[in-house]
Amino acid sequence: IGAGTTIAASILPGVTTRFHRAHPQVGLEIEVSHWSLLLDDLLNEKLDFFIADISELTEVPGLAIQRLDAQRGSFYCRAGHPLLGATITRERLVACEYVAPQLPRKLRRRLAEFLGVEGGALDALIIECNSMDVLRALVRDTDVLLLNLAVAVDSEVSAGTLVDLWPHMPRALRQSPGFASEWGIVRLASRTQSPAAETFISSLIESAQSDGQ
Numbered sequence: 001i002g003a004g005t006t007i008a009a010s011i012l013p014g015v016t017t018r019f020h021r022a023h024p025q026v027g028l029e030i031e032v033s034h035w036s037l038l039l040d041d042l043l044n045e046k047l048d049f050f051i052a053d054i055s056e057l058t059e060v061p062g063l064a065i066q067r068l069d070a071q072r073g074s075f076y077c078r079a080g081h082p083l084l085g086a087t088i089t090r091e092r093l094v095a096c097e098y099v100a101p102q103l104p105r106k107l108r109r110r111l112a113e114f115l116g117v118e119g120g121a122l123d124a125l126i127i128e129c130n131s132m133d134v135l136r137a138l139v140r141d142t143d144v145l146l147l148n149l150a151v152a153v154d155s156e157v158s159a160g161t162l163v164d165l166w167p168h169m170p171r172a173l174r175q176s177p178g179f180a181s182e183w184g185i186v187r188l189a190s191r192t193q194s195p196a197a198e199t200f201i202s203s204l205i206e207s208a209q210s211d212g213q
Helices: 011-022 035-043 090-094 105-115 119-123 132-141 150-159 195-212
Strands: 050-053 063-067 072-078 098-100 126-128 145-149 162-164 183-188
Touching (some): 072 132, 098 132, 145 150, 150 162
Antiparallel strands (some): 050 183, 063 183
């Protein structure tokens, strides 16, 4: 089984735990990586399937892709961040630095449009990292902003250590198109899944649906 970084930090632990409790006799091997590396392993039949961002996979031949419910994304900062002390403007947002999981091209373009900067200027604003532990530490201990899905940081927001900036933004910014996932389950169209794999996939779909509501 393969999974992208944000998925591994959000819905995957719960799905894996429930599956293991129900089927303790079934072994699991989980690989967490970027979708491009997961695709290589899938094509080489090292994976049965993977769940990840699919925005750059829809034109790849030989794949069967099942789209999952979109997950809402936002900007997050530490509690007490200077942005929270005054009106949040696009100019103040551009002055910030950002951290995020490795972003698909489509989402990078969306972020550049939201901030009103060119793609090259965005490169100087953002640090991309495939470790959620590193991303959480950076946003918790510095003034960087995290761009991620709500499902990946729900516990930190609920505990008050991180703040969702979207509700604090002025209406003009909140009315612009937001950020959302394009998750999907990817498998080889020519390959039949085992009953255990189909059960795990069903649980993934159910979890993504409940978290996306």
